Structure formats: structure tokens, C-alpha cells
Amino acid sequence: MIRTVRTLFAAVLVLVGLTIPAQAAAGEVYVALGDSAASGPLIPNQVLPQLGCFRSDRNYAHLTAAAIGASTFRDVTCSGADTRDMYQSQNTDLGSMPPQLDALSADTTLVTVQIGANDVGLTGFIEDCLNLLPPxxxxxxxxxxxxxxQDEWRVKTDNLRPVLVQLAADIRARAPQARIFVVGYATYARENGCYPTVPxxxxxxxxxxxxxxxxxQMLAEQAAAAGVGFIDLQSPSVGHDPCTGPNTRWIEPYVPANPATPFHPNANGMRGFATAVIASVSAAH
Known part of the structure; x- marks a missing residue:
């Protein structure tokens, strides 16, 4: 019966575009840290009981955990999180969430962390650039x-560099056996845009x-400085930006056509990201 269930589950993974790597590690203890780009707000199904985090059971971390056959999986990604919420409780509209680093343990073997966008105000930045009327x-x-x-956004980005190196060190201190991967962010705007489709x-x-x-680039450089891995989501998401059609895009525009928060990944995006994450964590094992 167990073999039958596993066979059926593997078939489902193949159907959604994910394959189980030949070198997947048995017994992986996987912890996913991050913000809304990782949690998957409004993508069905949202995970109970921490609804305040708007975390989907179809985000890339859940898909990765299933594909690699993780024996233990803790997903503490949470919408609105910034680097401070790695260390302290995060207040959401539906309750307080524990510090994300508390999910780590000495037996953790794999960590992905996608964080930093809220430290510099990425969502507010994109919303500020929406323009319904041209000059x-x-x-x-x-x-x-x-x-x-000076470009204020780049100054904020550069100020985050030492914070990320320290965060990687703190993850390693709590999970000394773990392979650690910083996850980058996707393509949110194509070259020259597509006004007025996306205003x-x-x-x-x-x-x-x-x-x-x-x-x-900053995330990749700081990951290298900290001696941890980096997973590029920008390159694979080219051609899947909010300007593309509902069945092609991985990031939803200002008015979503798929269940997702505006300018956040949809279910297709999470599957695409999972493919990149699975490839990286499997190759590095």
C-alpha cells in the first residue's frame, strides 16, 4: 500500500511539471524561511492555522519538500516578513508569528531563505510606479x-548587505549541518514594459x-560572501512576467487573473520556481 501511494504521488509530481531527482536525499530535514514571494499569498490552498502569513500549500517550498522526499518539513515563510522577523515575533492581521529562525534545529539539513524585499520596500516601490495616466x-x-x-533604492539595497551575511551566519549557528540557499526574486517587469496592459x-x-x-546581484554576492548557495529565479522567469497572458505569467499584474496577490507569484510561478529550487538543492547535495 505504501509503495502504491508513493508511486501515485510521483505520478502527480510529473503531471505538474516536477520530477523527483535521482539523487534526492532521503530523510532531508528542510526548513523554508522567507516573505510573501516564498509563502504564496492567496494561492490555493492557504495553510491553517497561521492564515495571517498567507502561506500556500502549493508554494515552491512545499513542492520542493515533496519532490525531494523530505522526512521533516517546516515552512515558516510569512507575508510581510523582513529580516527582523527572522529574530523576533512578527505581527500579522490575524495574530503573532514566532521568529522564523526558531524553526531551525541542530538536525536541519536544508534551508532556503528568500528575504530582503520588504526591508527595502519592493512592493511599495512597484505600486508607486503604477501610472494610470501618462505624462x-x-x-x-x-x-x-x-x-x-544617489538612487535611494540602491542605497537601501547596499545597506542590506551586512545584514544578510549575518543572517546566514546565524542560520548556520542554529543549523550547523544544513545546506543553506539564498533564493533570489523573479522578473517583475520586462524590458520597456507593456503600458497600458500593465500601467x-x-x-x-x-x-x-x-x-x-x-x-x-546583491543577494548573489552576499550569499557567496557568506559561503552559502544562491538560487536564481530571475533568469527562469524571463518571459513569464506580468505582461504575459494569464496562462503564461508567473507573476500577477495589478489586477490578477489567477488566484494570487498583485505582483506576486501565482501557482504556475511556484511550479516554475520549484523546478529551479529542486535542481539547485539536488545538485549541491
């Missing part, structure tokens, strides 16, 4: 972030794109 009525969001010859002007779409490239 001269509307204006460019790019101008809002230039001050004293972000061409100049601002390119600004968002270049800013996210810089942010992901």
Missing part, C-alpha cells in the same frame, strides 16, 4: 528615488527591471 498628467516614479545624486511607463519599467537586477 504630462502622470509622472515618472524614477524621479521619486533620486536624491543628492507602468516604459522608463519606469526599465527602472524597476534594472533595480531588481541590482538587488538580485
Amino acid at each position: 504630462p498628467v502622470g509622472d515618472y516614479c524614477y524621479d521619486d528615488y533620486q536624491s543628492g545624486g 507602468i511607463l516604459r522608463r519606469d519599467a526599465n527602472y524597476i527591471r534594472s533595480t531588481l537586477v541590482y538587488f538580485n
Whole structure:
């Protein structure tokens, strides 16, 4: 009976586009940390009882845990989380959540962490760039972030560098056996945008794109500095940005067509991200 269930489950994974790696580690103790880009707000089904985190049982962490056959899986990703919520309780509209690092233990063997976007205000940044009317009525969001010859978004990004190195060290201290992976962020804007389908002007779409490239580069550099892995989600998500059709996109636009929060991954995106995560964690084992 157990073999039959496992065979059926493997078939389901293949049908949704995920395969079980040949070198998957048996008995993996996997902990997923992160913000809403990892938790999957509004993607069915949302996990009880911590509804305040808007965590889906179809996010990439759940799909990865199933694909690698993790013996223990703890997903503490939570919408709205920033690096402070790794260490302290996070208040949500539906209750307080424990510090995410509390999910780690000495026997943890795998950790993914996708964090930092809320530290620098990524969601607010993209929303600020929405422009229903072109100039001269509307204006460019790019101008809002230039001050004293500096780009404020890049300054915030650079200020996060030592915080992420310290976070990696603190994860390693609590889970000394674990393989640790920093997970990057997806493509939220294509080159030149697609105004008015997604109401972000061409100049601002390119600004968002270049800013996210810089942010992901920072994450990769700090992961390398901390001696941990980095998983690129920007490259595989090219061609699946909010400008594409409902069946193609991995990130929903301002008005979602699939169950997801605006400018967040949908179920297709989570499957695509899981493919990248599974490949990385399996190759590194």
C-alpha cells in the first residue's frame, strides 16, 4: 500500500511539471524561511492555522519538500516578513508569528531563505510606479528615488548587505549541518514594459527591471560572501512576467487573473520556481 501511494504521488509530481531527482536525499530535514514571494499569498490552498502569513500549500517550498522526499518539513515563510522577523515575533492581521529562525534545529539539513524585499520596500516601490495616466498628467516614479545624486533604492539595497551575511551566519549557528540557499526574486517587469496592459511607463519599467537586477546581484554576492548557495529565479522567469497572458505569467499584474496577490507569484510561478529550487538543492547535495 505504501509503495502504491508513493508511486501515485510521483505520478502527480510529473503531471505538474516536477520530477523527483535521482539523487534526492532521503530523510532531508528542510526548513523554508522567507516573505510573501516564498509563502504564496492567496494561492490555493492557504495553510491553517497561521492564515495571517498567507502561506500556500502549493508554494515552491512545499513542492520542493515533496519532490525531494523530505522526512521533516517546516515552512515558516510569512507575508510581510523582513529580516527582523527572522529574530523576533512578527505581527500579522490575524495574530503573532514566532521568529522564523526558531524553526531551525541542530538536525536541519536544508534551508532556503528568500528575504530582503520588504526591508527595502519592493512592493511599495512597484505600486508607486503604477501610472494610470501618462505624462504630462502622470509622472515618472524614477524621479521619486533620486536624491543628492544617489538612487535611494540602491542605497537601501547596499545597506542590506551586512545584514544578510549575518543572517546566514546565524542560520548556520542554529543549523550547523544544513545546506543553506539564498533564493533570489523573479522578473517583475520586462524590458520597456507593456503600458497600458500593465500601467507602468516604459522608463519606469526599465527602472524597476534594472533595480531588481541590482538587488538580485546583491543577494548573489552576499550569499557567496557568506559561503552559502544562491538560487536564481530571475533568469527562469524571463518571459513569464506580468505582461504575459494569464496562462503564461508567473507573476500577477495589478489586477490578477489567477488566484494570487498583485505582483506576486501565482501557482504556475511556484511550479516554475520549484523546478529551479529542486535542481539547485539536488545538485549541491
